[in-house]
Amino acid sequence: MVTDVPRLLAALHRLYDGADCALRHRNAFELLIATILSAQCTDERVNKVTPALFRRYPTPAKMAKAPLKDLEALIRSTGFFRQKAKSLSLTAQRLVADHGGDVPRTMDALLALRGVARKTANVVLGNAYGIASGVVVDTHVGRLSRRLGLTRHSDPVKIEKDLTRKIPAADWIWFSHALITHGRTVCDARRPRCGDCPVRALCPAADKI
Numbered sequence: 001m002v003t004d005v006p007r008l009l010a011a012l013h014r015l016y017d018g019a020d021c022a023l024r025h026r027n028a029f030e031l032l033i034a035t036i037l038s039a040q041c042t043d044e045r046v047n048k049v050t051p052a053l054f055r056r057y058p059t060p061a062k063m064a065k066a067p068l069k070d071l072e073a074l075i076r077s078t079g080f081f082r083q084k085a086k087s088l089s090l091t092a093q094r095l096v097a098d099h100g101g102d103v104p105r106t107m108d109a110l111l112a113l114r115g116v117a118r119k120t121a122n123v124v125l126g127n128a129y130g131i132a133s134g135v136v137v138d139t140h141v142g143r144l145s146r147r148l149g150l151t152r153h154s155d156p157v158k159i160e161k162d163l164t165r166k167i168p169a170a171d172w173i174w175f176s177h178a179l180i181t182h183g184r185t186v187c188d189a190r191r192p193r194c195g196d197c198p199v200r201a202l203c204p205a206a207d208k209i
């Protein structure tokens with residue numbers, strides 16, 4: 001296990017200080033919808049479908065009234081499109097009925113929305129509102145946290161608990177963007193480039209995968 005978390009964080013800050021959310025959005029509603037669409041789909045693909053989606057349905061009130069078939073056609077290429085269209089519709093309806101058309105700012109209220117689990121709620125709270133409610137744990141963050149010795153778990157909720165214990169709250173929002181960037185550029189799931197990795201000296205998994 002990595003013991004020198006401060007050194008690891010310092011190295012990641014040097015490398016990825018400006019790392020940010022890859023899902024394009026202009027407000028909390030767009031980020032919530034884009035994050036729901038990003039399940040089992042790349043951010044790049046989501047960014048291709050959201051401009052047309054938000055042109056047609058720019059607000060919760062408009063999306064709440066959208067015919068399901070139309071939503072399905074607009075988001076089809078993101079996969080699981082029937083299920084996701086239903087989530088979008090029900091989420092928009094809930095925002096209108098319970099939150100006056102706004103995206104709520106608490107974990108509990110976000111978790112009550114259809115299609116929203118902790119990861120999505122953390123993305124929205126952190127990136128739309130700047131509220132550090134936890135650490136976003138996606139597939140990159142989970143894999144890299146294990147490789148870097150920050151957790152032994154594979155369950156996202158347990159991984160998040162380990163990360164929030166070890167990482168200062170001021171870094172929670174940035175940290176997942178940094179790990180996602182490192183995962184995409186260097187520490188690939190199947191072929192990590194340990195030989196070129198700038199945090200290799202701090203990584204217990206270096207050259208072991």
Ligand code: SF4
Pocket residue numbers: 147148186187188192193194195197198199200203204205206207209
């Ligand atoms: S040393 Fe290898 S396993 Fe460790 S973070 Fe770098 S690329 Fe990933």
